[in-house]
Amino acid sequence: MNDFDFSGTHVIADIVGIDPAAIRNDRVILRGMDEGLDRSGATLCGLQVRQFDPAGLTVVYLLSESHASVHTYPERNALFFDAFTCGSTCNPRAFLDALVAALGPCEVRVKVFPRGQGSQASTSHAAGLALSSH
């Protein structure tokens, strides 16, 4: 594995039906994310945490291998999660699994897809053209 390979895996999850006590407890969310970080094998470079008024928590990790984030919606018993790790040494799916384990029973809608070199799932646009803004 070349550290500079332009490749990685992005895991995106919309999680609903979370126990109200869990989604309202920032320590549960932070503990789940920290455990996820450990299990993913990624290296933390920086952390941003923001609590919103009247409710809601956003946590964004800057990783050596890219980033991970969570955005909670306590009013909806729901959250958005993503973890993107470059290369093949980390496991962003394990990151999600740890968060889900911390939340308890819930419904997880997940996408996992490769990015960069070798990705077949992307849409190509013509070289040399900026994208339209509409």
Added chain:
Amino acid sequence: MNDFDFSGTHVIADIVGIDPAAIRNDRVILRGMDEGLDRSGATLCGLQVRQFDPAGLTVVYLLSESHASVHTYPERNALFFDAFTCGSTCNPRAFLDALVAALGPCEVRVKVFPRGQGSQASTSHAAGLALSSH
């Protein structure tokens, strides 16, 4: 529009074939991201910037409406980008367009998909079960 609607739009792009002078110039990247932030209509809450050795820049924005990130690969003349904005008042595609305009000619492989309520593209997993870690 309810600010607490559990919905949003995620724009993910793998960008290759970038002019070597542009991808190696952190000011170009930061200027493109700042312009993208402005054009998206999102509100910045926090910023993390990390320069990697020997090359590579990661920028992660924590937004009132979620997050945006860029991870550069100067050795590959390439970068990974994503912008996720909750609700319907921001335009994450405009964020990407501004970054692409700053980069100059390049090839953009983009995915744009809805998240949360009303999203039809997600995979559902059984409620109450943690995801497997393999």
